[in-house]
Amino acid sequence: MVARFGADLPVTLNAPVTAIDDTGPSVRIESAAGSISAKAVIVTVSTGVLAAETIRFTPGLPDATLGAIGNMPMGLLAKVPLLFDGYHFGLKSNEWLAYKVPEEMPAQACYFLTWPFNMDLMVGLVGGKFGWELSAAGPDAAVDFALGELRKIFGEKVDQHFIKGDFTNWAYDPLVRGSYASERPGFHGARAAMAEPLDGRVYLAGEALAGKYSVTCGGAYMSGERVAGDVMAALGAG
Amino acid sequence: MDVPASEVRPNGIPWSGVSQTWTGPMSMGMDFADLSPVDWWSLSTTKPNLEV
Numbered sequence A: 001m002v003a004r005f006g007a008d009l010p011v012t013l014n015a016p017v018t019a020i021d022d023t024g025p026s027v028r029i030e031s032a033a034g035s036i037s038a039k040a041v042i043v044t045v046s047t048g049v050l051a052a053e054t055i056r057f058t059p060g061l062p063d064a065t066l067g068a069i070g071n072m073p074m075g076l077l078a079k080v081p082l083l084f085d086g087y088h089f090g091l092k093s094n095e096w097l098a099y100k101v102p103e104e105m106p107a108q109a110c111y112f113l114t115w116p117f118n119m120d121l122m123v124g125l126v127g128g129k130f131g132w133e134l135s136a137a138g139p140d141a142a143v144d145f146a147l148g149e150l151r152k153i154f155g156e157k158v159d160q161h162f163i164k165g166d167f168t169n170w171a172y173d174p175l176v177r178g179s180y181a182s183e184r185p186g187f188h189g190a191r192a193a194m195a196e197p198l199d200g201r202v203y204l205a206g207e208a209l210a211g212k213y214s215v216t217c218g219g220a221y222m223s224g225e226r227v228a229g230d231v232m233a234a235l236g237a238g
Numbered sequence B: 001m002d003v004p005a006s007e008v009r010p011n012g013i014p015w016s017g018v019s020q021t022w023t024g025p026m027s028m029g030m031d032f033a034d035l036s037p038v039d040w041w042s043l044s045t046t047k048p049n050l051e052v
Ligand SMILES: Cc1cc2nc3c(=O)[nH]c(=O)nc-3n(C[C@H](O)[C@H](O)[C@H](O)COP(=O)(O)OP(=O)(O)OC[C@H]3O[C@@H](n4cnc5c(N)ncnc54)[C@H](O)[C@@H]3O)c2cc1C
Pocket: A015, A016, A017, A018, A044, A045, A046, A049, A054, A055, A077, A078, A079, A170, A174, A175, A176, A178, A179, A180, A205, A206, A207, A208, A214, A215, A216, A217, A218, A219, A220, B049, B050, B051, B052
């Protein structure tokens, strides 16, 4: 879907941006694939990437924006897809498999999406601090944990039918650094503060800035579309 | 009052561990201790999204 959306646009992949300089006659963007100049730039990286300061902004982002970014840390929801041989344990496609956990929070849990679109996959989900811990421990630990939780429910049938598993590394992928952003308790308004237009030709967009549609793909799209409209208006191209 | 969800959760309700796990880590990627109920509530109109 993403490829189709961008089919008529010149898109360069695998070109992490390292610097954005808004002090010259045009905005200068440095990336692993070289430098380009632009009339404006829309930055849609996560708050995790912005907080890590792997992109150097000149001039620096305003204090209010930096404060808002700091008050919207990335949460983590990671996936443990498990491939089975076609045996579906009596579970229907596209349902949730959750189970009782100890009342002591946070719990160590892996809830599952069963057989999405009737594929032979059980997609485990781990999140929060436990998700970060499992991410640090690596894919084998995550797959072991998810299988162990299933074994408690379905017993030895799990091992009889399991083929292989994997784990998403969004936690420690330097281009993501989590799943999506949340306002820290006590800092409601951070999303709105970060969405305030910056002076100059650098614009921020993405899921974190999508108001009530934040944390979703649809919200990310709407935020980008809104900011693209702002850019066109500012350039007199609307 | 925007305090962590862990400070306002009801205690002693059967299966509350499941609902907290579901709403916190499995939905927002945040444990209740780090979750802002105000932020969560302000996003609650987005529920028709299908998790995949
Ligand atoms: C487990 C899970 C399940 C989800 N389920 C759903 C769902 O069912 N429905 C839904 O609507 N949403 C869902 N989401 C949320 C959705 O995926 C995000 O909200 C959305 O992807 C955010 O889009 P974005 O464009 O703002 O950011 P991202 O998707 O993070 O895109 C940012 C892009 O910037 C790139 N980037 C980073 N640094 C640089 C750099 N220096 N230079 C150049 N590029 C860079 C990254 O590679 C990335 O491609 C889910 C998320 C997770 C983790």
